Amino acid sequence: MSEERKHYRQLYVQVEPGEVFAFIPGNIIEIFVKKGQKVKTGDPLLSLHAMKMDNNICANTDGTVASINVKIGQAVSKNDVLIKIKPDSQQ
Numbered sequence: 704m705s706e707e708r709k710h711y712r713q714l715y716v717q718v719e720p721g722e723v724f725a726f727i728p729g730n731i732i733e734i735f736v737k738k739g740q741k742v743k744t745g746d747p748l749l750s751l752h753a754m755k756m757d758n759n760i761c762a763n764t765d766g767t768v769a770s771i772n773v774k775i776g777q778a779v780s781k782n783d784v785l786i787k788i789k790p791d792s793q794q
Contacts, residue, residue: 720764720790721763721764721766721769721787721788721789721790722784722786722787722788723748723760723762723763723784723786723787723788724782724783724784724785725751725760725779725780725781725782725783725785726758726760726781727751727753727754727758727781728753728778728779728780728781729751729752729753729754729758729778729779730751730752730753730776730777730778730779731749731750731751731752731774731775731776731777731779731785732750732751732752732757732775732776733749733750733775734748734749734750734771734773734774734775735747735748735749735750736748736749736768736771736786737768737771738768738769738770738771739767739768740767740768741766741767742762742765742766742767742768742788743762743765744761744762744763744764744765745761745762746761746762747759747760747761748760748761748762748768748785748786749773749785749786751779751785760785760786763788764788764790764791765790765791766788766789766790766791767788767789767791768786768787768788768789769787769788769789770786770787771785771786772784772785772786772787773785773786
């Protein structure tokens with residue numbers, strides 16, 4: 704009997720390039736970047752406290768921070784767009 708996977712988990716929302724979203728509900732405890740700041744893939748952008756853990760959310764592309772949609776102490780839901788990055792390829 705084959706144990707090949709036939710179904711794969713998918714995102715609930717379509718994510719545009721440069722959109723950084725919450726992967727879990729939680730609270731924003733720190734923001735490490737400012738609007739207009741250059742970032743590289745993997746740079747920490749903010750810290751999300753969820754399930755008794757602090758999770759650093761990192762940049763998913765090289766580019767410039769276009770907008771920060773959250774504030775420190777704000778509660779966020781899963782899939783909320785936290786930060787938008789304008790990718791270098793679009794500049």
